[in-house]
Amino acid sequence: MNTGAIIHDLLDWIDNNLDSRLDINSVARRAGYSKWHLQRIFKEHTGHPIAEYIRAKKLQKSIERLTQSDEPILNVAIALGFDSQQSFNRSFKRQFGKAPGALRRSAGCSEMQQMYR
CATH class of the missing domain: 1.10.10.60 (Homeodomain-like)
Structure with missing residues (x-):
């Protein structure tokens, strides 16, 4: 799966879990990346930091x-x-x-x- 598809999947997961406590650690675990790498590729693909999104x-x-x-x-x-x-x-x-x-x-x-x- 390429990073674009992973980010798309992650966006869907975030949107469906807004009632949960979402932080960078839980999102990074879900994505399977380190939080530092995830923040970089997330911003590359969406134009926004994860927390802001x-x-x-x-x-x-x-x-x-x-x-x-x-x-x-x-x-x-x-x-x-x-x-x-x-x-x-x-x-x-x-x-x-x-x-x-x-x-x-x-x-x-x-x-x-x-x-x-």
């Missing part, structure tokens, strides 16, 4: 959970592997320009959800 995907998934349920924001944050609601809020606001609670309260929730799919 995982965080962005988790934040996209959080939009679905925030807009399709009344689940508390803390539960969403913890379920997606953030250490605290504060770190989740910071990451969310940096990525989308508004806090998760503001997104949930806004009238354009479905518009924003479509924008980040």
Whole structure:
């Protein structure tokens, strides 16, 4: 299997395991590469560091959970592997320009959800 196919398989695995605790060690184990080599080839193929890709995907998934349920924001944050609601809020606001609670309260929730799919 070439590295492109391995990265594609790894992207699918990450996307299907966003509710799990994903870190460089677990992703490297899954890929069968050292974490240093994996980070290099991952960035070559995707243009993004692994941690940045995982965080962005988790934040996209959080939009679905925030807009399709009344689940508390803390539960969403913890379920997606953030250490605290504060770190989740910071990451969310940096990525989308508004806090998760503001997104949930806004009238354009479905518009924003479509924008980040």
